[in-house]
Amino acid sequence: MALSNGVQTRVGRRPGALASRPAAAAPRNRIATPVRPNRSSTVVRAIEVPSPTSDKPHQLSVDEIDVYASIDSATLQQRRPRIVVLGSGWAGASFLKALPSNVKDKYEVIMVSPRNYFLYTPLLPAVCTGTMEERSIVEPVRNLVKDKGDYYEAVCKAIDPKKKELVACFPKDAGLDEACFKISYDTLVVGVGSVNNTFGIKGVQEHCFFFKSIEDAKALRRRVSECFERAALPATSDDERRKLLSFVVVGGGPTGVEVAAELHDMIFEDLKELYPTVIKDVRIRVVELMDHVLSTYDRRIGEYTAQQWKRTGIELVLNSRVASVRDGYVNVVNKANEETELPFGACVWATGIAMNPLLKQIQEVLPGQSHFRCLLTDEFLRVKGSDGSIWAFGDAATIDQPKAVEYVDRLFEQADTDRSGALCIEELRLILKEASKEFSHLEEHARVLDAKSNGFAGVMRNFWQSQPAAAATSPLNTVEEDTSLTKEQFKELLQQIDAGLRALPATAQVAKQQGEYIGKLLSGGALTGTNAAAPAPEGAKPFRYHHKGSLAYVGGDKAVMDVPSLGPIFGTGAGILWKSYETFAQISLRNQLLVATDWIRTKVFGRDISRF
Numbered sequence: 001m002a003l004s005n006g007v008q009t010r011v012g013r014r015p016g017a018l019a020s021r022p023a024a025a026a027p028r029n030r031i032a033t034p035v036r037p038n039r040s041s042t043v044v045r046a047i048e049v050p051s052p053t054s055d056k057p058h059q060l061s062v063d064e065i066d067v068y069a070s071i072d073s074a075t076l077q078q079r080r081p082r083i084v085v086l087g088s089g090w091a092g093a094s095f096l097k098a099l100p101s102n103v104k105d106k107y108e109v110i111m112v113s114p115r116n117y118f119l120y121t122p123l124l125p126a127v128c129t130g131t132m133e134e135r136s137i138v139e140p141v142r143n144l145v146k147d148k149g150d151y152y153e154a155v156c157k158a159i160d161p162k163k164k165e166l167v168a169c170f171p172k173d174a175g176l177d178e179a180c181f182k183i184s185y186d187t188l189v190v191g192v193g194s195v196n197n198t199f200g201i202k203g204v205q206e207h208c209f210f211f212k213s214i215e216d217a218k219a220l221r222r223r224v225s226e227c228f229e230r231a232a233l234p235a236t237s238d239d240e241r242r243k244l245l246s247f248v249v250v251g252g253g254p255t256g257v258e259v260a261a262e263l264h265d266m267i268f269e270d271l272k273e274l275y276p277t278v279i280k281d282v283r284i285r286v287v288e289l290m291d292h293v294l295s296t297y298d299r300r301i302g303e304y305t306a307q308q309w310k311r312t313g314i315e316l317v318l319n320s321r322v323a324s325v326r327d328g329y330v331n332v333v334n335k336a337n338e339e340t341e342l343p344f345g346a347c348v349w350a351t352g353i354a355m356n357p358l359l360k361q362i363q364e365v366l367p368g369q370s371h372f373r374c375l376l377t378d379e380f381l382r383v384k385g386s387d388g389s390i391w392a393f394g395d396a397a398t399i400d401q402p403k404a405v406e407y408v409d410r411l412f413e414q415a416d417t418d419r420s421g422a423l424c425i426e427e428l429r430l431i432l433k434e435a436s437k438e439f440s441h442l443e444e445h446a447r448v449l450d451a452k453s454n455g456f457a458g459v460m461r462n463f464w465q466s467q468p469a470a471a472a473t474s475p476l477n478t479v480e481e482d483t484s485l486t487k488e489q490f491k492e493l494l495q496q497i498d499a500g501l502r503a504l505p506a507t508a509q510v511a512k513q514q515g516e517y518i519g520k521l522l523s524g525g526a527l528t529g530t531n532a533a534a535p536a537p538e539g540a541k542p543f544r545y546h547h548k549g550s551l552a553y554v555g556g557d558k559a560v561m562d563v564p565s566l567g568p569i570f571g572t573g574a575g576i577l578w579k580s581y582e583t584f585a586q587i588s589l590r591n592q593l594l595v596a597t598d599w600i601r602t603k604v605f606g607r608d609i610s611r612f
């Protein structure tokens with residue numbers, strides 16, 4: 001039945017009816033909003049679909065899920081192209097922010113996400129200890145969408161890339177009945193992020209605290225409070241008290257390090273005064289597979305953190321992997337194959353990410369999709385095999401970077417302008433510059449040559465623009481002014497450069513830049529979903545990531561920073577810079593003020609660990 005607001009609903013399904021088929025061809029309508037179902041007139045079969053945080057792949061296709069309503073598309077001539085964005089995380093929120101306020105003139109934008117707020121994840125560890133209040137680091141999606149489009153609080157459960165439609169459901173865990181509806185799209189932008197990776201290790205799912213959402217941070221905060229209250233009871237034995245006050249963090253990456261640091265701050269800055277008799281039994285351990293923490297940062301940063309923690313009492317269990325977890329105990333095996341059981345009151349799992357199960361469904365129907373964690377895109381972030389109708393960004397995507405060496409014949413011929421059969425330095429410089437438009441990873445190497453030829457100005461440009469690691473190790477550093485490269489030598493050079501190709505990290509920084517990039521492409525008119533066969537969106541440049549540095553808080557008001565061109569910075573000064581950065585990087589002025597207030601509140605009044 002088509003309602004007056006343009007949404008088609010399905011009513012009167014018999015209980016227990018088999019999986020539904022899509023609504024019969026009904027008149028296509030302009031869309032208003034989906035209607036919340038009236039349970040008395042609409043019957044929906046209970047559907048077992050894994051939640052987005054589950055490890056299991058999706059089973060049901062678009063046609064197998066019962067829907068209450070269908071947001072159909074009219075023909076393109078009659079309406080603006082519709083862009084549906086999945087996810088309100090870093091990628092989705094940055095995308096919305098980058099859209100011009102008059103976007104509605106050109107496109108119909110719909111955001112679908114089960115989380116009706118944007119979460120500033122870098123400060124999530126501070127929420128689990130009460131340093132930061134959760135409201136301070138979230139921004140309602142509706143504030144971001146405003147008059148740019150529509151927002152539906154729903155989980156996308158199935159996508160049919162061929163029919164260009166998806167099914168989204170108001171989540172059952174929101175306390176009301178589940179309500180599913182179908183949306184057709186012209187362009188789909190996928191920013192559903194990733195899920196926690198348990199690596200299939202026994203007991204992790206059941207006994208560990210994950211650390212990805214506000215709910216996770218609140219659950220850990222509650223647990224720490226429970227552990228202290230229970231430990232302080234006269235009925236608690238010494239052994240039990242020691243176990244309750246043992247906190248294990250698995251994973252020595254930035255998240256694990258920050259959770260351990262925040263826990264330590266809270267316990268030794270605030271709880272020490274409140275639980276003086278039990279504080280001696282507190283232990284915080286960080287289990288890490290490598291021989292140092294923060295292994296993606298400069299080595300000196302890991303060493304500094306270890307020294308710092310040795311002084312403050314956070315213990316490192318290095319070169320060790322978790323073999324299994326059971327209630328209150330984590331089984332750890334070191335490189336010498338020695339097993340140890342670490343007791344815990346709370347164990348935090350902060351080890352890595354896995355594919356959102358929704359992506360698996362897209363992967364299965366599109367050709368050329370084989371990545372273990374996310375969707376493969378081209379350099380414009382268009383999902384491979386989708387003919388330009390699906391784009392992906394953030395943790396849900398990785399760019400399938402083309403290797404320059406595979407095109408060596410063409411590049412050499414193009415470069416050898418004097419047809420001498422060898423490339424002089426000027427020819428090399430020009431071809432690297434030209435080819436970096438096609439192979440973005442050549443750009444930083446082209447700059448190395450540029451810096452050599454342009455003297456001080458080139459060096460300064462290189463200093464500000466490049467990632468020093470790549471520039472420092474570039475094979476072009478050894479190229480002399482009188483160089484003459486044969487085709488074979490040129491091939492070798494490209495092979496060496498290609499060997500340095502790295503996937504972009506799954507970070508907020510990448511997701512944010514990608515969100516802004518797609519938002520700007522859209523404003524420029526490149527994202528219509530109708531230019532499917534075009535080799536590249538008209539007038540668009542491939543996505544380029546600009547790494548601005550990595551930060552982590554290590555406790556006691558100290559932080560570490562790995563900044564391109566400056567190198568590692570650590571200590572109290574870095575701590576001040578970190579706090580300032582995390583305050584000003586908030587998505588809105590409201591958040592900036594709330595975060596600044598929380599830092600001051602914590603310093604003046606301490607943290608509150610009351611359990612609600």
Ligand SMILES: Cc1cc2nc3c(=O)[nH]c(=O)nc-3n(C[C@H](O)[C@H](O)[C@H](O)COP(=O)(O)OP(=O)(O)OC[C@H]3O[C@@H](n4cnc5c(N)ncnc54)[C@H](O)[C@@H]3O)c2cc1C
Nearest residue numbers: 087088089090091121122156192193394395506507508509
């Ligand atoms: C504790 C913590 C600290 C971090 N600190 C940093 C840091 O300091 N610096 C940094 O660069 N990175 C940091 N990261 C990593 C960073 O948060 C992620 O890389 C980033 O969030 C990825 O952005 P995204 O938009 O791809 O995904 P997310 O931000 O995870 O957003 C995914 C969105 O998709 C929605 N969604 C999920 N499934 C569906 C579905 N089926 N249908 C519709 N919507 C769906 C979710 O509700 C969510 O809104 C941190 C991560 C964590 C967990």
